Amino acid sequence: MLAVFSYYSRLAAACYSFFTKSQSTCIALTESAISNSYLDLAPYLVMGGYYSSKTDFIRQQIKWFDDYHNPVITDNYGNISRFAFRDPDLIDRQLQEISVYRSMTQLPCSASS
Known part of the structure; x- marks a missing residue:
């Protein structure tokens, strides 16, 4: 299905x-194959069975939170930091296990004639 x-x-x-x-x-x-941060990929990791929910992903992987309990994933310059996550290499390995990349230029297309 x-x-x-x-x-x-x-x-x-x-x-x-x-x-x-x-x-x-x-x-x-x-x-899009590239996301802004690992937080954007959390739903796919939940579907892959690595985490029970997005909240579970945040609790296990985010290091810092602000005063309003929002995850802080940017550095002082506003850039998304890989080091804001507890184990970014683990997240990369999990994504590699569940990801399949398909180039759209390699798909067969039908000739319209």
């Missing part, structure tokens, strides 16, 4: 709940 959805919608939450409770296979597609 194939499911393609955006993680942030209510329908996506319902689909995610269904697919994680059943024995079905779930495929998540993204338009």
